Amino acid sequence: MAFLIRSVTQTADGREIVRDTRMEKDVLGIGRAAENEISLPDLSVDPRHARIEMRDGRRVAVIANGTLGFEVDGRSTRNTVIDSAKGAELGFGGHRITVAHDGDDVTLTIKRVDAVSDAEEDRDEAAAFSLEGKLPGRRLTAWALVAAVLIGFLAIPVWTFMQGPEKTIYERQAQHSWSSGPLSAAHHSLENNCESCHTQAFVSVRDEACASCHKDVHNHAPPDRIAGARAKPTAWKSLLQTVARTFGKPGPGACVDCHTEHEGAGRMAETKQAFCTDCHATLRQRLADTKLPDAGDFGTAHPQFRPTYGQTRVAMATQIPSGLKFPHDLHLNTSGGVARMAQTLRGRYPFGEALDCKDCHKPSADGVRFRPVEMESSCGMCHSLAYDNVGGTVRTLRHGDVAQAIADLRASTHRASRPPALDGGRRRPGQYAQRQVYSAYFGPAAQRGSDYAVRALFSQSGACAECHTLTPAGGSWTVAPVVQPGRYLMHGWFDHRAHQTETCASCHKAGASGSAADLLLPGIETCRTCHGGEASKAEVPSGCAMCHSYHADDGAPWVPSRPVGRIREDAASNRGRERR
């Protein structure tokens, strides 16, 4: 009945050395200190950690001396009684003591199980010195990212497309990651609706997609004419076209050739001049029967304007049958009688020192052109049609209605005096003061009866003939129609409002015109003082689209509309450009 202490140590090459010591004692000390019967060189063990007492042949008690306990079969305790026949394992720091019964002895097998230090622990050196385990593995990260990108940016958008046009806001958003850039302001509402233009997968955007909304867009010309008009592409362009065709892009002339999208919010990019000049610069070489002269760069290769007057095209410096007698030079003269009269009437009308264009020519509501000059409001400021005065109220003849004028005149000759203005007399500046002028004119004709008054009115020296050309026609007169076209250039667009910084006279030489038959339109040379071709150094570089519309109609050429509240201007390309 004794303790058999069996200490097991390991050599460097892993061999076990077993050393047995028999102790005929009832109590054994366990601890770090050398005086213990079981001395454990273990810093986790107290110098006198515990003791083992023999209780009888089989049972031993293990009792901690201090506050530090020990482990029995993995459980911490400070004292325990062990039946050595059943066995147990005691744990002190990095050492294990196995309690067993062998013959009459209680055997205590002591073994160091923990390494002396962490550095002693077995580890894969290459892995320990690398970043392995510090970061997610490269392969794992790579495949996780690949999966995330392919699902998020490929599978989901494709799946969303397959769902058809009805989509939730999330599905639209998922698909939106494919958008290469914001749509222009005009198409902003389609931003999350890819299928409205990209109707089929792997098929480029077709004209039909555009036409599904833009139902009333005119064709520029019949397709066969356009095909015939198109210049033969250079070898390079032809190569590009072949490649584009190979990849299924729509041929030249498709909507998207000109109207490019996904170029950023704001205005849609404008069309380059070359888009027009590719055909029009040398059109006659290919379309022999065309009525259009060749037109290229505005600054260098654009034909003179061909204004339309009535139904026909006329030359620039030509005489037109305006139907009116109106010398501009006389009316704009700053020192003649007209100017004097304007000065006199300044209190009543917004005249300056002399008459000015604006006194008669009023802009249209949109400011693009001018309204026809009206006799009553413009000419009538000076050229009165007054013929009667009833109790201080002046009666005037109806302008533009010969029969009515005759009837009015006949009806009033029973009593009233008539202004000599109607029968050849002429008002003079200074006489046209408050109502006085009328009483001065009312008189001579009245005494001679209604027939005389009517004849006098329509005579060559009468009030009407002063401005109009009259032809007698069976007891009445026909007045030659006055033509005041609002627009002369039917295929080009000229916007007066865009030219407000200029004076009228800088383009229209009205001050030197003695006849209303003079066509006072400026020629292309006048325009070219400011405007040049798209790439020119002129003050206002001007592409074709500034004046001409591809989808020809009567309106202004199509210009990308200005977005509300979100403007990103390309200052250079819009220099001098007034948007509408």
Add this chain to the structure above:
Amino acid sequence: MRDRDLDRRGRVREAAMHEGFLRHRNFRWLKIATALSLAAIAGYGFADVTPRPNGGSWYGYTLGTVAVLLILWLTLLGVRKRWMTRGRWSLKAWTSAHVYLGLSLIVTATLHTGFQLGWNVHTLAWALMMLVILSGIWGIVAYAALPKALSSNREELTQTQMLEGLRAIDRQLHEAAQPLAPSQAALVQKSLEQNVFAGGLFRRLSGRHRGCATAKALRGIRREGGQEKVQSLLERKSGMLARLRRHLQLKAMLEVWLYVHVPATFALIAALTAHIVSVFFFW
């Protein structure tokens, strides 16, 4: 001794390598890459594209095709480096081309975008490519600068030797600490249990080790006036730890870029796939 010799030879080879692949054939690939970039810039200036340069113009598609072929070829370095060969297409030549052509992608692919960047899959591909290139630049800088620091820090010790030294000093410390009182023994035990490889990426890269058990043990035992031998052993251990940690830090800096470069390359190829498919899908 043999080990040390081998290590020195390795270092010499390494130095020749890093100098080699950057200067390979008198900067041949630098010249080729520069020419490619200049050509791309010149083309960008002269190409007649409407309405403005972008990835969807003929020039954009050309640059895009060049860029994607380059990217795929650059990725092949990962495959190529597993077969060592000599000559014109030696691994060194390949690496040199990889570096310089990779850098030229900054020009080619950015011009391909026409500077139209946004929150979409197309810009994702571009951004991932830039991430790959930037991490690659880090890698080149690391390879050029760090091996010198690494070897001067090691002073001809191998990693195994460093670890062996630590073990030896731990064993001595364990022996010397046996007579210590429990409180001091506990401090030494903490130092012995200390795992020099513990801690996350940040600790590795920063080289900061606050709360180091060995430093604590040294302070504690000095304060309590413990055994001189234990103190000097702890001091020696501290020195060894500092060297080992610097070594780990430098090695981490040498390695960490690959943890970005490689996964980002794969993500880039996935994003490129999505980019190209999406372009043709919504053609």
